[in-house]
Amino acid sequence: MSLIVQKYGGTSVGDPARILNVARRVIxxxxxxxxxxxxxSAMSGVxxxxxxxxxxxxxxxPEREMDMLLATGEQTTIALTAMAIHSLGHHAVSLTGxxxxxxxxxxxxxAKIQNISPRKIHGFLDAGNIVVVAGFQGETHEGQxxxxxxGGSDLTAIAIAAAIKADLCQIFTDVEGVFTCDPRIxxxxxxxxxxxxxxMLEMASSGSKVMQSRSVEFAKKFGVPFEVRSxxxxxxxxxxxxxxxxxxxxxxxxxxxxxxQAKVTITEVADTPGSASRIFKAIxxxxxxVDMIVQNVSLAGTTDISFTLNKDELPKARKVLDPxxxxxxxxxxxxxxxxxxxxxxxxxxxxxGTAAKLFEALSAGNINIQMISTSEIKIAVIIxxxxxxxxxxxxxxxxxx
Amino acid sequence: MSLIVQKYGGTSVGDPARILNVARRVIxxxxxxxxxxxxxSAMSGVxxxxxxxxxxxxxxxPEREMDMLLATGEQTTIALTAMAIHSLGHHAVSLTGxxxxxxxxxxxxxAKIQNISPRKIHGFLDAGNIVVVAGFQGETHEGQxxxxxxGGSDLTAIAIAAAIKADLCQIFTDVEGVFTCDPRIxxxxxxxxxxxxxxMLEMASSGSKVMQSRSVEFAKKFGVPFEVRSxxxxxxxxxxxxxxxxxxxxxxxxxxxxxxQAKVTITEVADTPGSASRIFKAIxxxxxxVDMIVQNVSLAGTTDISFTLNKDELPKARKVLDPxxxxxxxxxxxxxxxxxxxxxxxxxxxxxGTAAKLFEALSAGNINIQMISTSEIKIAVIIxxxxxxxxxxxxxxxxxx
Numbered sequence: 001m002s003l004i005v006q007k008y009g010g011t012s013v014g015d016p017a018r019i020l021n022v023a024r025r026v027i028x029x030x031x032x033x034x035x036x037x038x039x040x041s042a043m044s045g046v047x048x049x050x051x052x053x054x055x056x057x058x059x060x061x062p063e064r065e066m067d068m069l070l071a072t073g074e075q076t077t078i079a080l081t082a083m084a085i086h087s088l089g090h091h092a093v094s095l096t097g098x099x100x101x102x103x104x105x106x107x108x109x110x111a112k113i114q115n116i117s118p119r120k121i122h123g124f125l126d127a128g129n130i131v132v133v134a135g136f137q138g139e140t141h142e143g144q145x146x147x148x149x150x151g152g153s154d155l156t157a158i159a160i161a162a163a164i165k166a167d168l169c170q171i172f173t174d175v176e177g178v179f180t181c182d183p184r185i186x187x188x189x190x191x192x193x194x195x196x197x198x199x200m201l202e203m204a205s206s207g208s209k210v211m212q213s214r215s216v217e218f219a220k221k222f223g224v225p226f227e228v229r230s231x232x233x234x235x236x237x238x239x240x241x242x243x244x245x246x247x248x249x250x251x252x253x254x255x256x257x258x259x260x261q262a263k264v265t266i267t268e269v270a271d272t273p274g275s276a277s278r279i280f281k282a283i284x285x286x287x288x289x290v291d292m293i294v295q296n297v298s299l300a301g302t303t304d305i306s307f308t309l310n311k312d313e314l315p316k317a318r319k320v321l322d323p324x325x326x327x328x329x330x331x332x333x334x335x336x337x338x339x340x341x342x343x344x345x346x347x348x349x350x351x352x353g354t355a356a357k358l359f360e361a362l363s364a365g366n367i368n369i370q371m372i373s374t375s376e377i378k379i380a381v382i383i384x385x386x387x388x389x390x391x392x393x394x395x396x397x398x399x400x401x
Numbered sequence: 402m403s404l405i406v407q408k409y410g411g412t413s414v415g416d417p418a419r420i421l422n423v424a425r426r427v428i429x430x431x432x433x434x435x436x437x438x439x440x441x442s443a444m445s446g447v448x449x450x451x452x453x454x455x456x457x458x459x460x461x462x463p464e465r466e467m468d469m470l471l472a473t474g475e476q477t478t479i480a481l482t483a484m485a486i487h488s489l490g491h492h493a494v495s496l497t498g499x500x501x502x503x504x505x506x507x508x509x510x511x512a513k514i515q516n517i518s519p520r521k522i523h524g525f526l527d528a529g530n531i532v533v534v535a536g537f538q539g540e541t542h543e544g545q546x547x548x549x550x551x552g553g554s555d556l557t558a559i560a561i562a563a564a565i566k567a568d569l570c571q572i573f574t575d576v577e578g579v580f581t582c583d584p585r586i587x588x589x590x591x592x593x594x595x596x597x598x599x600x601m602l603e604m605a606s607s608g609s610k611v612m613q614s615r616s617v618e619f620a621k622k623f624g625v626p627f628e629v630r631s632x633x634x635x636x637x638x639x640x641x642x643x644x645x646x647x648x649x650x651x652x653x654x655x656x657x658x659x660x661x662q663a664k665v666t667i668t669e670v671a672d673t674p675g676s677a678s679r680i681f682k683a684i685x686x687x688x689x690x691v692d693m694i695v696q697n698v699s700l701a702g703t704t705d706i707s708f709t710l711n712k713d714e715l716p717k718a719r720k721v722l723d724p725x726x727x728x729x730x731x732x733x734x735x736x737x738x739x740x741x742x743x744x745x746x747x748x749x750x751x752x753x754g755t756a757a758k759l760f761e762a763l764s765a766g767n768i769n770i771q772m773i774s775t776s777e778i779k780i781a782v783i784i785x786x787x788x789x790x791x792x793x794x795x796x797x798x799x800x801x802x
Contacts, residue, residue: 016457056417058488069480072473079470087459
């Protein structure tokens with residue numbers, strides 16, 4: 001008998017018929033001889049409805065009360081899911097985050113899990129129940145209701161899997177798993193069977209937003225292997241786990257495309273300490289999220305510093321930097337209509353020539369590389385957005401994915 | 402500085418604008434120099450919506466899960482109410498029933514309050530907050546979410562008032578208070594300033610459904626005086642409290658009419674032990690609620706037993722009794738189209754002639770009395786439903802209300 005944690009997102013529990021579907025899947029898992037803990041999100045649309053209500057009574061709702069409000073979304077789903085399991089003739093009990101023993105810090109709307117006391121979960125499992133736990137929420141030591149922020153339900157599932165020492169954690173979602181590239185862009189893209197935490201992290205941060213990085217990082221930290229799979233089919237998904245020897249034989253795991261990017265270059269920045277920090281402090285203070293940052297070696301006492309960001313944030317960035325630029329450098333050159341293409345794979349550590357192969361593939365397609373940035377297991381390039389799909393297909397093929 | 406508990410029902414918090422109204426009232430109370438605890442119900446319609454969702458996934462939802470589901474209704478309102486108070490520039494914190502320290506037994510969907518630990522409420526009050534507590538809900542010693550059943554939010558307010566030794570408990574509702582009779586029936590009916598618990602109980606069980614009997618009984622048991630008043634006006638309401646000497650000088654406090662009644666008579670029941678119990682056991686087993694039961698003295702070895710019930714339940718009652726009647730008595734005579742008229746007042750204990758005056762008033766209107774039943778502070782008669790309004794006016798006038 002294994003102990004399995006299954007997590008279903010808002011789309012998978014979006015209406016009563018879908019909740020009954022989830023109930024059938026969960027029961028099938030139990031009948032295959034396993035103990036099952038189910039983590040569910042709020043039904044899709046419910047959280048937005050609650051936020052709308054909050055805005056109707058208060059422009060800036062206190063975060064403590066926002067947590068109290070939003071926590072009802074998942075509480076509704078756990079009760080309905082337990083009822084659905086009951087209506088199909090099986091035993092289930094629902095638990096709020098607090099009742100499931102999930103203790104967080106007191107940072108409302110983006111609390112961090114501090115520890116989980118799984119005594120109650122084990123008790124109900126041992127009594128033959130399917131245990132249905134509310135994702136996205138917890139309680140402080142003082143008994144205040146908290147929520148975990150974006151991706152919180154995935155985090156709940158992985159944290160519970162760690163706490164109860166589950167044999168498997170399955171994240172059910174609306175995609176079949178992690179793909180070598182977005183199949184809408186590259187028709188030959190295929191599902192990846194196994195991927196390491198680090199590769200998954202790089203894929204996540206490169207536009208393949210199957211899961212929030214935060215949950216993957218948590219899983220890596222506590223060594224929780226998990227599977228990303230579809231709640232609408234019975235196909236196996238992608239297993240995310242510690243890297244293994246066999247993984248390293250694959251140089252490139254996947255190709256990611258991120259569209260709607262813009263780049264900003266500040267030219268002739270004095271090559272002195274403090275220049276970069278002035279730029280990025282101003283950007284950070286404005287709440288703008290930057291992605292790639294590139295600075296080349298300085299040859300003539302000055303250098304150009306470039307960064308990329310979502311194109312919607314470009315006007316805000318210009319507004320912040322325009323008054324600064326004369327003190328820091330010469331001018332600002334900004335451009336949107338660009339995309340980021342990344343190749344990710346732990347195998348590239350031990351294989352030379354990955355960059356060369358990537359650049360060669362792009363060159364063969366006459367695609368100009370505007371910026372380059374690398375990490376240990378990723379190479380990212382900025383290209384013309386209009387050529388993004390063509391580039392993805394060329395690179396996907398070049399690496400034999 | 403007084404300590405005041407205010408309770409607002411589902412209609413009073415039915416939409417964001419009304420929640421903001423409640424917030425204004427509560428703030429005004431605090432600004433008058435008081436500490437305020439607010440108990441709120443689910444927004445009107447929300448509970449019905451949740452029940453509909455439950456029925457969509459399960460024909461007979463487990464009561465434990467029903468409690469988990471319904472508790473979200475009040476939790477939504479407390480968060481929104483606290484936000485509304487915040488948006489008007491004042492401090493408020495919301496607490497679920499469990500967080501407010503309300504401990505109940507484990508009888509899901511109709512749990513009884515066992516005790517309240519008001520430590521948290523006092524803590525937040527002392528820190529200058531308005532404390533907003535979810536009505537209708539609590540938690541068992543084992544941490545299971547429970548709900549208190551019909552009238553549960555009134556009960557929460559009165560129980561908290563008892564636990565924190567509040568100076569006043571105000572039940573805000575959609576009526577101005579308790580009236581001497583339904584003003585839609587008797588235009589001269591007026592609001593009662595003060596009424597005893599017992600009178601209120603008899604009024605409640607006689608069709609003046611301002612509050613559930615259960616909450617009034619609880620208030621009586623713990624000696625919590627409370628005021629029933631409107632959340633839409635600033636008029637004082639009706640104070641419900643221990644009877645006082647002055648109260649006894651009023652013979653009749655009010656007149657109640659209950660329509661849509663039916664009566665059932667089983668004729669020639671053998672005057673032997675067990676006959677009545679066989680009838681009412683069968684009725685109770687079918688879940689039918691009976692109101693008045695009348696049996697006169699037996700003169701010829703047999704007697705007639707009559708009872709009243711809601712007319713909608715009449716077919717069910719006939720179905721239950723038809724197979725039994727030949728063993729118990731001779732025949733069943735059933736009739737709807739009747740109403741119950743009650744006069745209530747603790748003064749009637751010490752005043753003879755109340756019954757005579759009532760019967761005389763009805764006789765003057767040529768209204769026939771079909772059944773009579775009395776308690777210590779109430780006389781109820783069954784009359785033709787078509788004459789109910791006329792009867793109420795005659796009686797109201799006869800007793801000088």
